[in-house]
Amino acid sequence: MSARWCGAGEKSTRVPSSLVTDPLAPLLELPGIVDAAERARDALGAVHRHKANRRGWPATAAEAAVRAARSSSVLEGGTMDFPRAGEDGDPILAGCLRVGSALDGDALQNMLPVWKRAPLQALARLHLLAAADLVDDDTLLGRPRDGVGNRLDLLAQLVTGGTSAPAPVVAAIVHGELLTLKPFGTADGVVARAASRLVAASSGLDPHNLGVPEVSWMRRSQAYRDGADGFASGSATGVGSWIIYCCGALEAGAAEATSIAEAAGSASQ
DSSP, rough: TTTTTTTTOOOOOOOTTTTTSHHHTTGGGGGTTTHHHHHHHHHHHHHHHSHHHHHHHHHHHHHHHHHHHHHHHHHHOOOOOOOTTTOOOOOOHHHHHHHHHHHHHHHHHHHHHHHHHHHHHHHHHHHHHHHTTTOOOOOOOOOOOTTTTHHHHHHHHHIIIIIIHHHHHHHHHHHHHHHHHHSSSHHHHHHHHHHHHHHHHHHHHSOOOOHHHHHHHTTTTHHHHHHHHHHTOHHHHHHHHHHHHHHHHHHHHHHHHHHHHHHHHHHHO
């Protein structure tokens, strides 16, 4: 990991490990990265201080989880519409909702220690939830495909203390790396976005998962895909642009969270 930027593909910009011990340190020198991360942190901090979230955050977090799941479903090719009575539901949406439930409330508190200690185990759990209705062979659930083990190990090292980069930057790198790597072959985007949420929650950036960046990613889906392609290219421009784009989505997700809090506050009056 120290000899390359995590998330960069075969054309990665190389940084000698003797000069850089933190693999994400070079990214912080790119224009706009630090400022974008600070704006994301400030926006999410303000949401957690909102009066409706001082005691009522469980309700707003639950609503955020549903909005995130529906948006993630659309990005994965599914629907955001709940099935009518008697209809079979969309398996992609069902998986996204299961993942959303696992990252909300008490379930999130159970998931966070696993993520901090054994992130690959947490990723396997997320895939099982996301893809349970999408694969015919249950033995494939939570099992990374051949050839990606080393990259996943490097990613695990990164999120268990391998970098001191700001949390929004780490979240963007984890997100982009999993989109690029496609470690499971099904529902990889769902897992990638959920892993980004785990970084935000475990780092204290968004401890209750109140933000909903998925809405921004869904609304700007082409920019999302173009940004992911740029990240996968491994160029400084592509990786840097992806990080700034993801930080912007965190800001937008904070605005979405504010709207949830405002609605909750109005309903309680």
